[in-house]
Amino acid sequence: MSQPEPTPDQLVSRWLAEVERVAADLPADQRAELIADLREHISIARGDLTPETEAGVRTILERLGDPAMIAAEARGESPPTATATPGTPGTPGRRSRSRTGWIVAAVIAGVVLCLASCVVAGLSLFTMRTVSGDLTGVPTPGVIAPQPSPTPPPSPGPTSSPQPPADPSPDPSPEPSPDPSLAASGSPQP
Amino acid sequence: MRVMDRALGLATSLRRGTLEFCVLALLESRERYGVELVRELAVADALTTTEGTLYPLLSRLRRGGWVTTTWRESTAGPPRRYYTLTRDGRSALAHFRLEWVAFRDAVDQIVGTEAR
Numbered sequence: 638m639s640q641p642e643p644t645p646d647q648l649v650s651r652w653l654a655e656v657e658r659v660a661a662d663l664p665a666d667q668r669a670e671l672i673a674d675l676r677e678h679i680s681i682a683r684g685d686l687t688p689e690t691e692a693g694v695r696t697i698l699e700r701l702g703d704p705a706m707i708a709a710e711a712r713g714e715s716p717p718t719a720t721a722t723p724g725t726p727g728t729p730g731r732r733s734r735s736r737t738g739w740i741v742a743a744v745i746a747g748v749v750l751c752l753a754s755c756v757v758a759g760l761s762l763f764t765m766r767t768v769s770g771d772l773t774g775v776p777t778p779g780v781i782a783p784q785p786s787p788t789p790p791p792s793p794g795p796t797s798s799p800q801p802p803a804d805p806s807p808d809p810s811p812e813p814s815p816d817p818s819l820a821a822s823g824s825p826q827p
Numbered sequence: 828m829r830v831m832d833r834a835l836g837l838a839t840s841l842r843r844g845t846l847e848f849c850v851l852a853l854l855e856s857r858e859r860y861g862v863e864l865v866r867e868l869a870v871a872d873a874l875t876t877t878e879g880t881l882y883p884l885l886s887r888l889r890r891g892g893w894v895t896t897t898w899r900e901s902t903a904g905p906p907r908r909y910y911t912l913t914r915d916g917r918s919a920l921a922h923f924r925l926e927w928v929a930f931r932d933a934v935d936q937i938v939g940t941e942a943r
Binding site for chain 2: 667670681700703711713
């Protein structure tokens with residue numbers, strides 16, 4: 638089923654309706670004035686077409702431009718003049734490009750934070766597992782025996798610390814090993 | 828691509844800063860209606876984006892008191908809105924002329940485009 642070609646009047650009313658739609662956030666009187674001005678422009682320009690054709694009307698509308706751009710101009714998103722402008726309605730809008738950049742940065746920061754908290758959560762779970770059953774810090778006699786002097790003093794460095802399997806994820810803070818008994822109970826207590 | 832974007836953005840900013848004063852200058856000698864202004868400005872390609880964006884600009888000039896409008900009946904068709912420069916608009920234009928010449932000369936000197 639083929640659609641009949643829109644009449645020039647239909648083209649005009651559709652275009653004006655689109656301007657009305659994208660300018661919905663403007664104050665009502667300002668929007669009404671803009672539509673009236675555009676309507677007047679179109680009438681006058683059509684009057685100059687002899688004869689009036691659909692192509693001629695399309696050209697008039699194309700030269701008027703994109704309704705969204707006209708609405709943006711009315712909104713004051715692209716500021717006309719920095720100093721000498723009389724009562725510019727809107728604040729100068731930043732180009733949307735930089736706003737997109739901020740959104741991207743925020744998303745990346747959010748992802749990084751999530752990953753970081755997962756790592757921390759994983760680390761604490763892991764640490765808890767190694768001291769399971771010994772959370773009070775009371776040493777189990779059988780375990781503490783091999784601990785004294787011969788073994789290298791528990792140093793803060795993660796590699797030299799007598800801990801079970803080396804933690805693969807880089808831990809920026811030095812391993813606190815204040816309690817030797819914790820370090821010694823490497824395997825889960827039965 | 829980014830260089831192109833910045834070049835286009837620059838042209839837009841330059842245009843935005845001066846277009847309304849070009850409109851004021853066109854109205855200095857006599858009143859004009861909307862379509863007339865649009866057509867005269869369209870002659871200078873560098874000045875206009877699309878014709879439709881002129882109407883919000885005219886509206887701003889009117890709200891700011893630099894132009895006034897009157898409706899006149901037309902034999903040729905529907906009544907037309909005629910734009911006239913106000914006294915405030917005239918002094919704004921005079922001020923702009925001073926500012927523009929100073930600005931233009933300064934840029935020409937620094938950028939090396941003075942008229943020889």
